[in-house]
Amino acid sequence: MRFSWRGLAREALRGHAGWTPHWRSPEQPQPGYDVVILGGGGHGLATAYYLASQHRPGRIAVLEKGWIGGGNTGRNTTIIRSNYLFPESAALYDHALQLWEGLSLALNYNVMFSPRGVMMLAHSQHDVQSGLRHVHANRLAGVDNEWLTPAEAKAFCPPLDTSAAIRYPVLGAALQRRGGVARHDAVAWGYARAASALGVDIIEGCEVTGIDRDPVSGAVTGVQTGKGPIRCRKLGVVAAGSTSLVMAMAGLRMPLESFPLQALVSEPVKPVFPCVVMSNTVHAYISQSDKGELVIGAGTDQYPSYSQAGGVQILGHTLEAICEMFPIFRRMRMLRAWGGIVDVTPDRSPILSRTPVPGLYVNCGWGTGGFKATPGSGHVFAATIARDEPHPIAAPFSLDRFAGGRLIDEAAAAAVAH
Amino acid sequence: MLLIACPWCGDRPELEFRHAGEAHVTRPADPAAVSDAAWTGFLYERQNPRGLYRERWRHLHGCGRFFNAVRHTLTDRFLGSYPPGGEPPA
Ligand SMILES: Cc1cc2nc3c(=O)[nH]c(=O)nc-3n(C[C@H](O)[C@H](O)[C@H](O)COP(=O)(O)OP(=O)(O)OC[C@H]3O[C@@H](n4cnc5c(N)ncnc54)[C@H](O)[C@@H]3O)c2cc1C
Ligand SMILES: [Zn+2]
Numbered sequence: 001m002r003f004s005w006r007g008l009a010r011e012a013l014r015g016h017a018g019w020t021p022h023w024r025s026p027e028q029p030q031p032g033y034d035v036v037i038l039g040g041g042g043h044g045l046a047t048a049y050y051l052a053s054q055h056r057p058g059r060i061a062v063l064e065k066g067w068i069g070g071g072n073t074g075r076n077t078t079i080i081r082s083n084y085l086f087p088e089s090a091a092l093y094d095h096a097l098q099l100w101e102g103l104s105l106a107l108n109y110n111v112m113f114s115p116r117g118v119m120m121l122a123h124s125q126h127d128v129q130s131g132l133r134h135v136h137a138n139r140l141a142g143v144d145n146e147w148l149t150p151a152e153a154k155a156f157c158p159p160l161d162t163s164a165a166i167r168y169p170v171l172g173a174a175l176q177r178r179g180g181v182a183r184h185d186a187v188a189w190g191y192a193r194a195a196s197a198l199g200v201d202i203i204e205g206c207e208v209t210g211i212d213r214d215p216v217s218g219a220v221t222g223v224q225t226g227k228g229p230i231r232c233r234k235l236g237v238v239a240a241g242s243t244s245l246v247m248a249m250a251g252l253r254m255p256l257e258s259f260p261l262q263a264l265v266s267e268p269v270k271p272v273f274p275c276v277v278m279s280n281t282v283h284a285y286i287s288q289s290d291k292g293e294l295v296i297g298a299g300t301d302q303y304p305s306y307s308q309a310g311g312v313q314i315l316g317h318t319l320e321a322i323c324e325m326f327p328i329f330r331r332m333r334m335l336r337a338w339g340g341i342v343d344v345t346p347d348r349s350p351i352l353s354r355t356p357v358p359g360l361y362v363n364c365g366w367g368t369g370g371f372k373a374t375p376g377s378g379h380v381f382a383a384t385i386a387r388d389e390p391h392p393i394a395a396p397f398s399l400d401r402f403a404g405g406r407l408i409d410e411a412a413a414a415a416v417a418h
Numbered sequence: 419m420l421l422i423a424c425p426w427c428g429d430r431p432e433l434e435f436r437h438a439g440e441a442h443v444t445r446p447a448d449p450a451a452v453s454d455a456a457w458t459g460f461l462y463e464r465q466n467p468r469g470l471y472r473e474r475w476r477h478l479h480g481c482g483r484f485f486n487a488v489r490h491t492l493t494d495r496f497l498g499s500y501p502p503g504g505e506p507p508a
Contacts, residue, residue, distance in 0.1 A: 242468075244465075245466075245467075253464070254463060254466070255458075256464065257466050302436065302437040303420075306468045311419045312419065402462045403454045403458040
């Protein structure tokens with residue numbers, strides 16, 4: 001079913017009785033597929049969609065242990081930007097940003113991409129220097145990023161306190177106007193619907209518990225699941241915080257640790273916050289959803305955990321920073337908080353790669369900031385799987401960069417989270 | 419917030435501690451003699467288990483000393499702490 005003005009008008013007139021489920025959700029998988037994607041988050045669903053639409057490798061299934069989008073995709077604060085420091089990262093994230101710009105049209109599904117501008121604050125001389133370095137590096141790489149004075153930052157985001165009296169005064173800000181937010185669930189649903197329409201089987205409630213391999217070649221031959229064994233020629237693992245556990249099923253140790261990351265939302269209010277503001281120094285991120293809630297991102301806990309619930313002091317720390325930067329929100333009440341488990345690499349850059357096991361591919365390590373990359377990640381990972389050869393944008397993000405010492409050290413570059 | 423038992427100071431709030439990574443990751447005695455794969459394993463690859471996990475902590479805002487602990491990473495419950503070089507609790 002395609003969405004159109006005509007269809008909307010027709011359904012409005014007949015009490016919305018004609019809408020059908022957006023994607024097929026077969027209870028039982030087929031006995032075998034050409035490609036199985038493990039993980040029904042945004043990245044896995046996007047991978048399946050681009051495989052089916054651009055490469056046609058045969059039959060494709062997405063296996064999801066819970067419900068699609070129930071992982072980090074449905075738990076994130078949806079900040080989208082591409083102003084990363086290194087050329088490899090800028091190329092990857094800007095590839096994604098360009099796809100975001102046409103995504104609703106391409107999927108015929110409103111993902112509510114809203115390029116309202118992402119402003120990153122500087123609170124110290126070091127922040128100013130590193131922010132300016134990013135602005136210059138980005139402009140050389142053809143990625144938009146501009147420097148604002150405190151007065152310009154205030155004009156762009158009126159609730160911001162730019163007075164000199166606060167503990168960490170705003171000394172400037174980097175603004176990427178093409179950055180913004182999107183609706184997280186709609187991204188999962190939109191890709192699922194488009195992939196399903198191209199014949200991809202999306203199997204929910206289907207946990208992978210083992211990886212079968214050929215005793216001689218070691219190649220992947222299938223997976224064991226809660227719904228029985230499924231044969232496959234190629235397996236793409238897109239399991240975010242659970243990646244180490246899945247890869248261990250194929251005997252591989254990963255350069256990953258999994259940490260809880262939390263976010264929270266306020267009670268809904270009238271539109272008051274026009275953009276996205278991030279501060280890495282005092283560690284707080286904020287935007288306002290279309291429902292009116294302030295969406296606030298906190299930090300990770302310091303220890304690896306799969307608990308999906310971080311420490312309360314982490315939320316407290318973030319709210320202190322928010323109240324300091326935006327005194328207007330001091331009396332606002334928070335509605336709910338939650339956590340996701342994010343998989344973090346030593347250089348804070350993702351892994352998009354073939355592996356030493358033939359037929360096994362992995363897309364992980366997006367840590368605290370992979371939502372923004374969803375379309376680009378799926379697009380280059382699909383090509384990597386289909387051709388059994390890294391897509392040029394994915395090539396620097398291979399698993400063997402750690403042995404080769406070719407790290408893409410965004411962590412050291414900026415200490416940025418999202 | 420976790421309540422963490424320093425082997426020397428007893429139970430203290432997590433704010434006094436700094437997590438210091440997986441425990442019992444030993445630096446090869448002669449780095450030049452190990453393969454790239456073994457060196458990568460030492461530097462970067464981690465067990466990252468869902469279950470019992472042996473980890474290092476430092477009582478940064480206390481006695482300053484490093485120690486080890488065993489924690490379940492799904493419940494975050496500690497089984498116990500032990501000094502460096504000691505045996506993990508059974
Ligand atoms: C609180 C929070 C805030 C964030 N904020 C931002 C932000 O502002 N901007 C940004 O860019 N990024 C942000 N991120 C990061 C972002 O959410 C992730 O990088 C991204 O969503 C990862 O997508 P994914 O599809 O790889 O993972 P997921 O959506 O987690 O999908 C992985 C799926 O794999 C499934 N799975 C795992 N193991 C198995 C198995 N054995 N069998 C079958 N299925 C399995 C899981 O159930 C899950 O659905 C945030 C994350 C969190 C937690
Ligand atoms: Zn102590």
